[in-house]
Amino acid sequence: MNASSIRFYIPLLLITVFGVFLTVWITTPEKAPWVGMAYSETVTKIAVALLLFSVALLLTYASARLAIRGTTYESNGVWRSFVAPPAFESSESPNKPIEQIESMVGLNSVKREINSLLSRLQIEQQRRLQNMSVTATSQHMVFTGPPGVGKTEIARQLGAVYRTLGVLESGHLVEVDRSDLVAGYVGQTAERTLAICKRALDGVLFIDEAYSLADGSADGGGFGKEAIEVLLKFMEDHRSRIIVIVAGYPNEMRRFVSSNPGLASRFAKTIDFPAYRPSELFAIFQRIARERQYELPDAGLERLLKPWFADRMKSAEWGNARSIRNLFERVCEEQANRLATSAEFGHTIQHISLDDIESAIAKL
Incomplete structure (x- = not known):
């Protein structure tokens, strides 16, 4: 209770x-x-x-x-x-999570989709409060796009939106991938998947790289498909108490959804997350610096980073915002190494020099 x-x-x-x-x-x-x-x-x-x-x-x-x-x-x-606790008991406003989404760099097409979804949910809320009929629609979604473009963060904020509108009781996020759902022996996958689903009850279950579940060659025995069957049954049995978001690369996710009729019927909405442009990556780098209370050099920074971003984006290992965070961590290491032997240590601890960034780039 x-x-x-x-x-x-x-x-x-x-x-x-x-x-x-x-x-x-x-x-x-x-x-x-x-x-x-x-x-x-x-x-x-x-x-x-x-x-x-x-x-x-x-x-x-x-x-x-x-x-x-x-x-x-x-x-x-x-x-x-x-x-069960009544719907729409929350005194919270959906404005705060929506503001968090709007403050994210780029993702304009994603933000339009989220705002459209919010409008529909608010209308449904008012219809219920006025004892009017509401057409049942699936809330489960597919997020497509490369890694590091904010899919997990959007899912987390959506959970908060669902909570404030009374769609979900808690709106918490449970983030998993194939390794969390699939076991190596018969019978264990169903138990593990069911336990994960129960953890996500009254919240959002976010499955990253979900397409790997439909790849039987990954485990040689189709345990991923067993996880899908357990997931589909749980979604049906508790369809008003859980929202599932599956995520991955666009082509792989299209094949995943079409691999099972149950998936195609339940995941009717897809939101595509585009890769960040160099200008957006530069803005993310600046934001990370502000949030961590560092000061960046004014001269030459944009000319240095934007071409480097444009070149690294061509790599298959590029992780968008994730790679930017890794770069900033390396920059901080270079700054620490420089200041450790400097007479100015303690006075310029918040300042990052262009040399720090150049040294970090050279080692990546």
């Missing part, structure tokens, strides 16, 4: 107890409850009053919950109406 459910059980219990006293008092207006009554008569009246009041209260509660949630329940939705 989670904290949200407890917050509803305590008022229910208090109201029920109060209702018992009130009902017994009303049914015996000539005297205070239990005064002058036989023991058996008192117990009978209390039991009947408790039963009637509890049934009425629970039916009212369930009806209100169903009216708010609409038709988004899973197969055991009637039971869930009693125990």
Whole structure:
């Protein structure tokens, strides 16, 4: 039982107890409850009053919950109406995670897709609050693009958006890849995948390089396909309590989704993440420096880095923002080596020189 459910059980219990006293008092207006009554008569009246009041209260509660949630329940939705925290209880605003997304460098096409998704979710929220029908749509998505372009961060912020809009209770992110889902022996993959899915319940499950699950040659026994079957069943059994995002390179992800009819029907939306341009990579480098409280040289930095970015982008190992972070770490090492033998140590500790960056580039 989670904290949200407890917050509803305590008022229910208090109201029920109060209702018992009130009902017994009303049914015996000539005297205070239990005064002058036989023991058996008192117990009978209390039991009947408790039963009637509890049934009425629970039916009212369930009806209100169903009216708010609409038709988004899973197969055991009637039971869930009693125990699950209500939709749209969050007082948070989706503005904060959306601002985090908007502040990311580049990704304009991705931001448009996210804003469109947010608009639809907000309209659905209002329709539920007004007891109007809502068309059930799959929230699962495919993120395509090279590594290091913000797919994981967007998924994390989307989880926060889903939480603030009441689509998911917690909106937490569980990030995994093939090695987290697939085991080397028969039967272990299903157990491992199911455990991961349960961890992601009421949140977002992000599977990086998901296309490798459909590659039977990777394990020689098709354990990846076993993981897919477990995942699909869990998604169906808990379709209102988990959102799955699968990610990877565009061509590989298209083959992955088409490899199983269940995947094609559940992952209907794809968002493509383009690779960063040299100017965007330069902006990311500057942002990392600001966040870590370093000062970059003004003269010559852009002329040095942009051509280097453009050349390194041609490499198959290029990791976009990930490679920029690695570069900055190397720059910091070069700065530390320089300052360790300098008389200015302690006075210019926040300054990075052009020589530091050139030395770092030469070693990459």
